[in-house]
Amino acid sequence: CAGSIDARKRFLLNTTGNFFAVKPASTLNDEAELNNFLDDENEFVLSIRQRGNDLQLSNKNVLVFFKLRPTVITEENLHQNLLISSMLESPINTLYQAVKQVFAPVLLKDERWRSEFDPKLAGLLSELELGLGSVVRSSGAKSSVKEGILTPTDEFQFWRDVLESAQKNSVRERATHFTEQFKTIQKEYEGLDALSLSDVVDLVEQSRETLDDVWRQTEFQPYPEARMVRLMDVIGGALGRYVQRKLSDSKVFEEPFASVRDKLRMAISICEHWVTGCEFLTGQAWKKYSPHPWKGSKHCPMSLDCLLKRLNEVVTLRVVHEKLLCLVPGGKQQALTSDRVFEPFIGLNPLHYNPYTEPLWKAAVAQFERLITPSEQEVAGRLKAYIADVQDNPQQLLQVFQKHKELIRRPTINKELQTEREMLLARLLDYNKGTNSNFENCCHGGPGDKSGPLSGRNLPEVVNKVVWVRQLTHKVEDSVRIAKALLSDLSGFKTFVHFCDDLSEVLKAYEQEQFEDWSRDILSGLADPKSGISSRVMDLDHADGRLKIHYSDRLVSLLREVRQLSALGFPVPAKIQQAANTADKFYREAIVLKQVAHFYNTIDQQMIPSQRPMMLSLALAFERVIKNPRSLSKESGGKLQITWDNPKDLEGYIAKLQSAAEKLSTENRKLRKWHTDFIDKVVGLMNVDLLRHQQRWKDGLQELRTGFATLEAQGFRSDDMRAWRLHWNHQLYKALEHQYQTGLEALNKNLPEIQIDLVFKQGRLQFRPPFEEVRVRYFREMKRFISIPNQFKGVSVQGEELIFTIMIDKNASGFLTIFSKAEDLFSRLQAIHHKFKEWVVLGQVDLEKLVEKNLTSVQDWERNFKALKARGKESERLPSSFLLAS
Numbered sequence: 001c002a003g004s005i006d007a008r009k010r011f012l013l014n015t016t017g018n019f020f021a022v023k024p025a026s027t028l029n030d031e032a033e034l035n036n037f038l039d040d041e042n043e044f045v046l047s048i049r050q051r052g053n054d055l056q057l058s059n060k061n062v063l064v065f066f067k068l069r070p071t072v073i074t075e076e077n078l079h080q081n082l083l084i085s086s087m088l089e090s091p092i093n094t095l096y097q098a099v100k101q102v103f104a105p106v107l108l109k110d111e112r113w114r115s116e117f118d119p120k121l122a123g124l125l126s127e128l129e130l131g132l133g134s135v136v137r138s139s140g141a142k143s144s145v146k147e148g149i150l151t152p153t154d155e156f157q158f159w160r161d162v163l164e165s166a167q168k169n170s171v172r173e174r175a176t177h178f179t180e181q182f183k184t185i186q187k188e189y190e191g192l193d194a195l196s197l198s199d200v201v202d203l204v205e206q207s208r209e210t211l212d213d214v215w216r217q218t219e220f221q222p223y224p225e226a227r228m229v230r231l232m233d234v235i236g237g238a239l240g241r242y243v244q245r246k247l248s249d250s251k252v253f254e255e256p257f258a259s260v261r262d263k264l265r266m267a268i269s270i271c272e273h274w275v276t277g278c279e280f281l282t283g284q285a286w287k288k289y290s291p292h293p294w295k296g297s298k299h300c301p302m303s304l305d306c307l308l309k310r311l312n313e314v315v316t317l318r319v320v321h322e323k324l325l326c327l328v329p330g331g332k333q334q335a336l337t338s339d340r341v342f343e344p345f346i347g348l349n350p351l352h353y354n355p356y357t358e359p360l361w362k363a364a365v366a367q368f369e370r371l372i373t374p375s376e377q378e379v380a381g382r383l384k385a386y387i388a389d390v391q392d393n394p395q396q397l398l399q400v401f402q403k404h405k406e407l408i409r410r411p412t413i414n415k416e417l418q419t420e421r422e423m424l425l426a427r428l429l430d431y432n433k434g435t436n437s438n439f440e441n442c443c444h445g446g447p448g449d450k451s452g453p454l455s456g457r458n459l460p461e462v463v464n465k466v467v468w469v470r471q472l473t474h475k476v477e478d479s480v481r482i483a484k485a486l487l488s489d490l491s492g493f494k495t496f497v498h499f500c501d502d503l504s505e506v507l508k509a510y511e512q513e514q515f516e517d518w519s520r521d522i523l524s525g526l527a528d529p530k531s532g533i534s535s536r537v538m539d540l541d542h543a544d545g546r547l548k549i550h551y552s553d554r555l556v557s558l559l560r561e562v563r564q565l566s567a568l569g570f571p572v573p574a575k576i577q578q579a580a581n582t583a584d585k586f587y588r589e590a591i592v593l594k595q596v597a598h599f600y601n602t603i604d605q606q607m608i609p610s611q612r613p614m615m616l617s618l619a620l621a622f623e624r625v626i627k628n629p630r631s632l633s634k635e636s637g638g639k640l641q642i643t644w645d646n647p648k649d650l651e652g653y654i655a656k657l658q659s660a661a662e663k664l665s666t667e668n669r670k671l672r673k674w675h676t677d678f679i680d681k682v683v684g685l686m687n688v689d690l691l692r693h694q695q696r697w698k699d700g701l702q703e704l705r706t707g708f709a710t711l712e713a714q715g716f717r718s719d720d721m722r723a724w725r726l727h728w729n730h731q732l733y734k735a736l737e738h739q740y741q742t743g744l745e746a747l748n749k750n751l752p753e754i755q756i757d758l759v760f761k762q763g764r765l766q767f768r769p770p771f772e773e774v775r776v777r778y779f780r781e782m783k784r785f786i787s788i789p790n791q792f793k794g795v796s797v798q799g800e801e802l803i804f805t806i807m808i809d810k811n812a813s814g815f816l817t818i819f820s821k822a823e824d825l826f827s828r829l830q831a832i833h834h835k836f837k838e839w840v841v842l843g844q845v846d847l848e849k850l851v852e853k854n855l856t857s858v859q860d861w862e863r864n865f866k867a868l869k870a871r872g873k874e875s876e877r878l879p880s881s882f883l884l885a886s
Contacts, residue, residue, distance in 0.1 A: 006356060009034060016048045016055060024055050039352035042241050042248075152189040152235050155227075156182045174220040181217070185210050189235075192242050197266035200242060204270055207235060208277040215286055215294075222292045229299055232278045236301030239274055243267040243307065244351045252350055253342040257318045264315050271308035275300055288571045310353040310361075317368065319406045324372060327379040327407075341371045373412055380416035383407065387420045394427040401486060408486050418490075425487045428479045429496050435472055436503050442468075443510055460557060462518040463564045466511055470568075473507045476500050515570050522558065522576050555583040596657050599665065600626065610727035611671045613720040614711075618667055622660040674707055675724075682731045690739035691746075691785055697739075704728065704795050718797060729794040729803055736792060737807055743785060744814040778825075782818060 012034070013024040028034060048055055104126070149155050159182065162175035188195060188203045195203065211231070214223050247267060250260045283298030325336050344367035348360060383404060390396035401424055407413050414421070447464040459467065480500045487493050562572055562580035572580070599606075600622070607615055685700045708725065712718055769777075789807035796802055855861050 008356070012048075013055075020055065022053055022055060028055060035349075035352075039349065039354060039357055040244065042245055149230055149234060150237075152231070152238055153186070155231050155234065156186045156189075170220075177217065177220055178214060178223070181210060181214050189238060192238060193245065197246060197263065197270065200239070200270050201266065201273065204239065204273045204277065207274070208281070212281060212285070215281070215292060216289060218291050225294065225296055229296070232282075232299060233301050233303070236274055236278070236304035239270055240304045240307045243270055243311075247351055252314055252318070253345045254338065257322050261315075261318070264311060264318075268308065268311045268315065271304050271311065275305050275308055284569055288569060290571065290574060290577070306353045307351075310350060313365070314350050316406055317365070320372070320410065323404060323407050324375050324379055327382050328375050329378065332375065332378060336372065336375055341368060344368050344371075376407070376410050376412040377416070379407060380413045383413065383417060384420060387417070387423075391420075391423060394431060397424060397427055398482075401482065405482075405486060414486075414489075421487050422490055422492065425483060425490055425492050425496055428483055428487075429492075429499065432476055432479055432496075432500055432503060435475055436506075439469070439472055439503075439507065439510075460561045460564070462514055462561060463568070465514045466565070466568055466570075469507050469511045469514075473504060473511075476504055476507070515565065518561070518565075519573055519576060522561075522579070523573065525554075526575060526579055555587065559583050559587065592654055592658060596654075596661050599661050603664065603668070607668055608672060608675055608724075610724045611668075611675065613723055614671060614716050615664065615668060616720065618660075618664045622664050625656050625660045671711075674711065678704060678707065678728060678731075682728070682735050685732070686735040686738055688739065689743070690736070690788065691743040701732070701794070704732075708795055722800070725795050725797070725800070729796060732792075732794045733803055733807070736789065736804065737811075740789065740807060741811060741814070744811060744818060778822065782822065786815065 006029070009029055013028055017024045149158065156179070159175045159178045163172055163179055166172040166175060185203065185207050188199075188206075192200070211228070215228065217223075247260075247263060250263060252260050252264065279298050279300055282294050282296070286292070286294035321336065321338070321341060325333060328336060344364040348357070348364055350361070353361075383400075386400055386404075387397065390400055401408060408417060408421075447459075447461055447468075480497060483493060483496060487496075558576075559580055562576060566572055603619065603622075604612075681700055681703055685697060688696045688700070690697060708721060711721065786808065789804040792804040793802060794804060855864060
């Protein structure tokens with residue numbers, strides 16, 4: 001009803017008009033903001049406000065009535081005290097959507113309000129939004145899946161909420177599993193707008209793989225089918241809104257096609273990949289997945305599929321226009337200007353698809369077609385000429401039709417090219433007859449044979465044949481697709497389709513036959529004990545003590561065949577699937593066993609020799625596990641054999657092996673770490689001066705002893721550590737001797753300083769402390785250093801022989817030097833005593849008698865005063881202290 005008002009608009013405008021007591025102007029029907037709010041999924045809020053007697057619309061922020069303050073509502077205060085909101089679904093959901101869509105964006109992102117909003121309140125608002133979202137999602141889990149799951153992030157958050165709130169371990173583990181699987185795409189959907197179109201193409205593929213993994217997991221209760229349908233829809237909705245946002249700035253009918261073509265095709269690729277992916281998973285892949293089959297019908301995200309169709313229509317219109325421009329004569333291109341032919345689309349947003357906009361869109365398309373009809377008639381003649389030039393070359397003929405298929409679909413051109421299309425149909429029939437001959441010639445031999453298909457790289461035979469016949473099938477299907485698009489009105493079309501259908505049936509029957517033959521062979525092989533599936537796992541050869549692991553190559557090829565055939569959509573029989581799962585499990589266990597065997601065969605090389613006694617008990621325990629597999633083992637020709645026959649027992653045995661190996665490996669790593677730490681400590685001591693920093697030596701030695709004590713407290717026997725202690729005593733000996741020799745060389749220089757005063761007392765010049773006392777102190781310090789090795793015990797325990805005392809005898813030759821330097825030092829000390837004797841002469845005589853005897857004249861007094869004065873000046877220049885060093 002072109003003349004009647006849209007029912008949605010009538011509801012919004014009447015409600016608003018009643019509230020404001022204003023009759024909405026008819027022009028509001030065509031306001032862009034109203035259209036955007038109704039038709040664009042990205043527009044969440046419509047604000048309607050009064051300006052005088054007019055109503056204004058916008059997509060920025062302004063039905064539950066409530067009072068602003070406790071009062072009776074009167075006609076006078078109606079508009080001052082009454083606030084209005086809407087209350088849809090539940091109050092919690094309404095509040096959540098209001099906070100999420102309206103208040104949080106305004107208060108947390110708008111510059112004006114953010115600056116006035118207390119940061120603490122901002123944090124509380126964010127927490128409120130998260131909490132409400134959790135409640136909405138959990139209530140949705142109890143009722144309808146659609147509740148609260150509006151975006152992919154809502155679904156991911158739902159499983160995180162379950163993880164945090166679940167009481168049962170099984171529920172928590174299941175939620176953890178799904179949370180981990182969704183992590184592969186979670187960040188991308190949270191920051192979807194920041195991704196480029198090409199990145200989102202990759203995200204679509206990644207999303208499909210993630211959903212496939214989620215559906216196929218068998219460790220926990222299966223993912224509900226209803227949730228999966230909803231998740232596919234909300235991902236489709238998110239992708240659709242993303243595409244609309246990315247294309248919102250592009251004027252798809254006004255800009256040159258070259259500038260928008262890539263964007264449009266990338267957007268189509270995003271939509272198409274998700275739609276076809278969902279249809280494939282729910283219509284084929286999961287239908288045949290026996291552990292968790294899809295029970296419902298094939299699912300298609302309808303909103304995204306509709307957007308995809310609209311985008312394809314837009315591209316087709318632009319392509320038709322571009323091709324017409326290229327093919328019409330230059331003088332007639334004026335009738336095809338963009339302004340003229342795309343005028344019907346002015347005022348329409350082609351990205352807004354819904355049932356309300358569809359009639360307007362179809363009317364615009366019809367008007368566009370009327371405008372280009374004259375040009376199509378011109379172009380039909382040129383296409384006839386192109387086709388006539390290549391009609392004898394089927395490949396080139398097909399290329400011409402492919403290149404101009406958008407134009408050839410046009411009713412006018414389609415009719416003009418009747419003869420040419422009949423010729424193409426005949427060529428396609430011949431082409432498919434050739435495909436049939438190729439199949440019949442190559443279907444009897446194996447891949448690579450003269451009577452067989454070409455051999456694919458690294459493909460098992462059955463997979464090679466299936467891939468080959470599917471390629472032929474795709475060629476037939478492609479030709480049928482072209483015929484249906486361009487030739488369906490021709491008289492020979494039904495005959496052509498009938499031939500292609502028969503050929504497709506033959507090809508599919510061959511494909512199924514190959515699969516069934518393979519299935520029979522494998523099932524027969526599973527019943528044969530010599531098939532390679534039931535074989536020995538490992539041998540322990542008593543002759544050389546080495547552990548050897550075996551794994552059948554047939555198991556590897558079976559794994560590849562099952563995986564590839566499953567990926568091609570074949571329903572692999574349960575027994576074969578189970579055998580493949582077992583083989584896959586054995587494969588992983590074989591790898592584990594190989595690692596264990598390598599560890600067993602090389603552990604002696606990984607141990608530090610002096611630590612081996614400390615590892616002996618764990619090594620023996622590990623060896624006992626290897627030699628005692630109980631029901632799994634048998635003796636054969638001097639070898640202990642373990643077989644694949646009992647998967648459960650084998651799994652337990654491997655777990656014991658791993659546990660024992662891990663204990664041994666862990667202890668070995670721990671002891672090696674202690675050994676490395678000790679190296680650092682002893683190397684550090686080698687650079688610590690033994691004479692000046694004896695306390696640092698004591699501290700370092702104590703750290704080593706503490707290390708040994710710690711290990712002993714952890715269960716290592718002291719006797720088992722004897723070799724390791726001896727090793728470190730030898731290392732300490734090296735460090736100690738290095739510093740001992742260095743200390744001996746500089747002992748006289750580095751002994752503690754002795755302060756000696758030279759005093760004149762009781763008429764004598766003498767040392768304080770006395771010379772002999774100084775001498776005794778000096779030689780006592782020398783003796784203390786020289787005898788350090790006698791007191792040094794290293795890391796030995798009581799009763800162990802000490803190796804450090806011999807260090808004194810080995811370095812005795814250095815003692816002569818230090819004693820010689822000591823005597824020289826004391827000789828110089830005596831020389832200082834002698835040097836000052838003449839300065840104390842006056843203190844050793846009776847000065848009055850000396851003066852009375854020798855000073856008899858004034859000249860004598862004057863001469864002696866002068867001499868005393870000169871001598872006094874000389875005494876001022878005497879040093880107040882001396883430093884004696886060897």
